[in-house]
Amino acid sequence: MWDSMSIAELLARPLPTSADQARHLLDKLRSEIRRHDRLYYVLAQNEISDLEYDRLMARLLEVEAAFPELVTADSPSQKVGGEPIEGFVQVAHSVPMLSIDNVYDESGLLEFGQKVSRRASEVGWKGPMEWLAEFKVDGVALSLIYEDGQLIRAVTRGDGRVGDDVTHNARTVKGVPLFLDDGSSKKSLFAESNIPRLLEVRGEAYIGNQDFAKVRAHQLERGEEPFKNSRNATAGSLKLLDPKLCAQRQLRFFAHSLGAIDEQEATRFQTHADYLELFHQVGLPTVPMTACHSSFEAAVAAAPAMMEALSTLDFEVDGLVFKVNNLALRAELGMTSKSPRWIVAYKWERYEAATKVINITVQVGKTGVLTPVADLEPVEIAGTTVSRSSLHNRDEIERLGLCVGDTVVVEKAGKIIPHIVRVEEHLRPPNTAPYQFPETCPECSTIVEQDEGGVYIRCPNINCPARFRESLRYFASRQAMDIEGLGTKLVEQLVSSRLVQSISDLYRLVDKRAELLELERLGEKSVDSLLAGLEASRQQPLWRLLTALNIRHVGQRTAQILAARFGSMDRLRAQSIEEL
Numbered sequence: 001m002w003d004s005m006s007i008a009e010l011l012a013r014p015l016p017t018s019a020d021q022a023r024h025l026l027d028k029l030r031s032e033i034r035r036h037d038r039l040y041y042v043l044a045q046n047e048i049s050d051l052e053y054d055r056l057m058a059r060l061l062e063v064e065a066a067f068p069e070l071v072t073a074d075s076p077s078q079k080v081g082g083e084p085i086e087g088f089v090q091v092a093h094s095v096p097m098l099s100i101d102n103v104y105d106e107s108g109l110l111e112f113g114q115k116v117s118r119r120a121s122e123v124g125w126k127g128p129m130e131w132l133a134e135f136k137v138d139g140v141a142l143s144l145i146y147e148d149g150q151l152i153r154a155v156t157r158g159d160g161r162v163g164d165d166v167t168h169n170a171r172t173v174k175g176v177p178l179f180l181d182d183g184s185s186k187k188s189l190f191a192e193s194n195i196p197r198l199l200e201v202r203g204e205a206y207i208g209n210q211d212f213a214k215v216r217a218h219q220l221e222r223g224e225e226p227f228k229n230s231r232n233a234t235a236g237s238l239k240l241l242d243p244k245l246c247a248q249r250q251l252r253f254f255a256h257s258l259g260a261i262d263e264q265e266a267t268r269f270q271t272h273a274d275y276l277e278l279f280h281q282v283g284l285p286t287v288p289m290t291a292c293h294s295s296f297e298a299a300v301a302a303a304p305a306m307m308e309a310l311s312t313l314d315f316e317v318d319g320l321v322f323k324v325n326n327l328a329l330r331a332e333l334g335m336t337s338k339s340p341r342w343i344v345a346y347k348w349e350r351y352e353a354a355t356k357v358i359n360i361t362v363q364v365g366k367t368g369v370l371t372p373v374a375d376l377e378p379v380e381i382a383g384t385t386v387s388r389s390s391l392h393n394r395d396e397i398e399r400l401g402l403c404v405g406d407t408v409v410v411e412k413a414g415k416i417i418p419h420i421v422r423v424e425e426h427l428r429p430p431n432t433a434p435y436q437f438p439e440t441c442p443e444c445s446t447i448v449e450q451d452e453g454g455v456y457i458r459c460p461n462i463n464c465p466a467r468f469r470e471s472l473r474y475f476a477s478r479q480a481m482d483i484e485g486l487g488t489k490l491v492e493q494l495v496s497s498r499l500v501q502s503i504s505d506l507y508r509l510v511d512k513r514a515e516l517l518e519l520e521r522l523g524e525k526s527v528d529s530l531l532a533g534l535e536a537s538r539q540q541p542l543w544r545l546l547t548a549l550n551i552r553h554v555g556q557r558t559a560q561i562l563a564a565r566f567g568s569m570d571r572l573r574a575q576s577i578e579e580l
Contacts, residue, residue: 019069026060034076089165093160096160098335098338101338112322113297119333129329130292130294133320133322135288135320139231139254139315140157141156142238144176144202145199153167154167154170172244199260202258203255203256208314213399233249272323288557324342354409355376355408357374361442369456372394374408375387376388381412402423403423441466472503486530509534
């Protein structure tokens with residue numbers, strides 16, 4: 001009965017009258033909340049609204065209040081925050097949390113790669129030289145220690161050898177499971193026990209950009225000095241004595257490596273990618289877009305695309321991390337007294353300049369999201385001219401308090417991505433009106449809607465021309481079907497000429513060679529390249545197709561998981577919602 005109960009039934013069920021009834025209801029509520037935590041923080045998926053989730057949590061708290069003897073240490077209710085502590089206790093790290101060497105330009109990065117390659121040759125390494133590339137989250141390093149799957153301690157990095165015990169606050173951090181879900185029904189790296197008896201997970205605690213904006217707004221409302229950046233806010237939150245206050249800051253966590261681990265279990269890992277697979281299995285979120293590459297050069301080549309994606313992230317990034325994948329090679333490479341020799345952080349300097357906002361235009365993306373863009377008076381930053389900067393969403397405009405005509409400070413992270421960091425309000429022209437976000441789609445005039453999370457504004461019209469153009473461009477992109485010869489300009493031509501009105505029309509172009517040759521600047525060679533690229537894309541793996549289909553909440557990682565699990569589109573389509 002309990003297993004088949006829906007959320008509505010769980011919420012509507014009367015308060016239990018016996019401990020036995022309460023135990024069954026609590027088990028179901030906790031299981032349901034953990035399931036949705038995993039969906040949201042590990043798989044980046046929403047199955048229920050925030051309101052429904054809050055009601056589930058409120059119901060759990062209600063039943064536990066009526067039966068306090070049934071409260072467990074790993075209950076999701078314990079993430080809300082317990083009693084304040086009197087002070088912080090320092091804890092020694094069993095494995096030192098060493099720093100990472102930094103480089104600040106491409107030449108330094110390439111020199112590091114060459115140094116690792118030389119040292120690998122010196123130690124006689126004959127195996128693969130795979131590398132991982134991941135975002136360096138600008139947060140606070142945190143060590144989570146689990147025994148038999150249960151969180152027993154959380155410690156800050158401190159000086160690398162001794163840190164502060166912040167377990168009381170870490171229990172409130174989203175993405176930090178109080179008890180690891182081993183997914184025992186799934187195939188695992190572990191033949192006997194899915195979860196090592198001792199497991200130290202290392203990662204980064206942070207506050208998302210949207211939540212940080214809210215924290216600053218609340219501080220200003222109370223007349224307090226606002227945090228200068230999200231990293232300071234995260235560090236300050238973890239050092240609060242009262243975990244209820246920390247819980248209000250909405251801290252999050254990404255796992256990126258292992259520290260101490262049960263010796264018998266440690267031998268079952270050959271690569272860092274195995275660590276990431278373990279994290280996924282036990283419900284720990286990892287840094288988005290982390291990928292394994294066949295060589296250092298391939299990993300570095302992925303850097304521009306990762307940096308272009310910075311504006312889509314809801315967390316601050318202050319660099320890219322490159323690390324050797326093979327654990328045996330890491331052991332051979334060794335470390336200095338300060339840092340390992342197999343990892344480096346490529347950090348960028350910040351370049352900024354002042355300019356004026358001429359206008360704010362709104363673009364429509366592949367999922368209908370409206371993204372405002374500031375048109376700027378051209379200004380040179382780090383050797384290039386900047387005339388536009390993404391404003392991400394309506395909340396960002398409100399956070400900045402931005403008006404057309406304002407003088408703003410524009411920063412370029414890594415000499416590549418420009419973004420507005422502040423408005424010089426004292427230079428604002430008199431009688432300047434606040435910017436009004438459009439209520440209709442600028443492309444098709446459909447009334448726009450706010451998404452469930454309240455962050456993005458969307459055009460709900462699935463037939464919106466802009467949505468289709470962007471979906472087609474994404475379908476052909478390198479991260480999706482990687483269709484050679486199908487760029488942005490050609491996508492616009494194919495759509496405007498009505499040669500392509502759906503994704504499937506792409507694969508009918510082989511019969512429309514004459515029509516293609518009539519398009520501007522499309523000659524025989526260009527048509528041959530396009531048709532060859534389309535034909536080659538038919539051989540792409542299933543995960544690329546799933547990525548390319550532009551399904552909400554299905555990115556590369558989720559697509560790879562689905563493809564590995566089901567193997568074919570037919571098998572995937574045959575699954576029920578519950579099975580998925």
